Amino acid sequence: MSRNPYNTIPGNCYTVKMEDLPATSNNLDDDLASMRRDMLKFARLQLRDEAAAEDVVQEAMAAALGGQKQFANRSKLKTWVFAILKNKIVDIIREHARAPTAAVQDEIPEDAYDDLFDERGHWLDDTAPTGWGDPEHSFSSRQFWQVFEICLTRLPENTARIFMMREMLGLETGEICKELDISETNCWVVLHRARMGLRLCLDERWFNSENLA
Amino acid sequence: MLNCKQATALMSQGLDKKLSTPQQLGLKFHLMMCSGCRNFSRQMAFLRQGCRQFPSQHD
16 A cells, blocks of 8 residues: 555646645655656556666666756656656557557447447437446445556556556547547547546446445 | 437537536437436446546546
8 A cells, every 4th residue: 555645646647736745754765756656657558568667767766857846846856757658658568569540440430339329329228327326435445456457457558558547647639649640530549449448447346346345 | 309329429518518508408408218327327427436536536
């Protein structure tokens, strides 16, 4: 578990003011260790390669700490480190995907979720989303986060990367698409299919399964 | 009139950009009548929250 219970939104550096949150640690080493763990978790999912994740986090930390004195507070340092990490990951994705547009958009086919709807485009009786009760309650469950990770990992690679850039790093679609050289419309399509997939996975594996305490 | 398939796509898009006024109205109207899509909408908000918290959850 994180040592700092308030330190729960690292990807969302763009909107959350970490300096507004209570500080429980004055130790820079502790902060860096926890920052490193958060980044590794993110990089591992993004790159799906343990060694590459370790490398990229190492490089990002080194680059950021080289300029450590510039940072008035650690939230700014964290924002900066994650920005460097994001750029490095984008570079790696670019190197790996020669034709990102075609590759990404077809990872989840257009008709992948057609089964959920009737011919008029309405939910079928057994596919209409049912309530998840008080889903936020699950945030305190370790098993829930394991299922969440499994569901993210089950998304096709590039789809998951775009989705995580959007949802974990809080980047705008315009920015993501420009960096990966795909159209904004394609970006929305990819994000929508990712959300459909993640919703279904959580629905099946958590909210409608006996895991739920 | 929107169907559920179009409504879900719009709800997703609404998380990534501001919808036009006609889109917003169409969606509002659809959600008033469709409990499945209301659940979907709440679940999309939950996914977003979950993703933001995910990187700090250590096993």
